[in-house]
Amino acid sequence: MSEFRVFFKRYLQYFLYLILIFVIIGAVTHNDFVLGLVIGTIASAISTFVWYHYLSRAMKSDALYISSGMGIRFLIAVMACLFWVRYPDTFNLLGIALGLMLTYVMIIIHGVNSLKK
Numbered sequence: 396m397s398e399f400r401v402f403f404k405r406y407l408q409y410f411l412y413l414i415l416i417f418v419i420i421g422a423v424t425h426n427d428f429v430l431g432l433v434i435g436t437i438a439s440a441i442s443t444f445v446w447y448h449y450l451s452r453a454m455k456s457d458a459l460y461i462s463s464g465m466g467i468r469f470l471i472a473v474m475a476c477l478f479w480v481r482y483p484d485t486f487n488l489l490g491i492a493l494g495l496m497l498t499y500v501m502i503i504i505h506g507v508n509s510l511k512k
Contacts, residue, residue: 405447405505406440406443406444406447406501406505407440407443407444409501410436410439410440410443410497410501411440413436413497414433414436414437414440417429417432417433417436417494418433421433427484427485427486427487427490428487428489428490429490430485430486430487430490431479431486431487431488431489431490431491431493431494432490432491432493432494433494434475434478434479434486434490434491434494435475435490435491435492435493435494435495435496435497436494436497437475437494438471438472438474438475438491438494438495439494439495439496439497439498440498441471442468442471442472442495442498443498443501443502445464445467445468445471446463446464446468446498448464449462449463449464450463472495475491475494475495476488476491478491479491
């Protein structure tokens with residue numbers, strides 16, 4: 396199975412469901428917090444893919460130095476926050492921050508589910 400397909404099965408489909416739910420709620424309510432959640436969740440999905448890519452590359456490597464892609468993930472978070480800087484009336488910073496934290500919630504949930512098996 397390809398790396399992207401495994402990633403999709405583990406994480407991306409849940410991000411897509413969340414993004415779809417947040418977009419529908421945001422379109423109906425026009426709430427700036429929900430729109431911030433949309434931006435944060437999209438950035439979180441991209442960040443999770445970067446993390447998963449570096450993790451799978453590190454597992455295949457025998458090198459002493461292993462990168463986790465932290466610089467790229469940091470830049471993704473900064474880019475998400477720049478939406479708030481440019482459009483502070485449209486996007487809520489707290490929503491963006493909570494959306495960015497969804498990656499870590501999903502990693503914890505996946506880890507707990509792996510321990511159950």
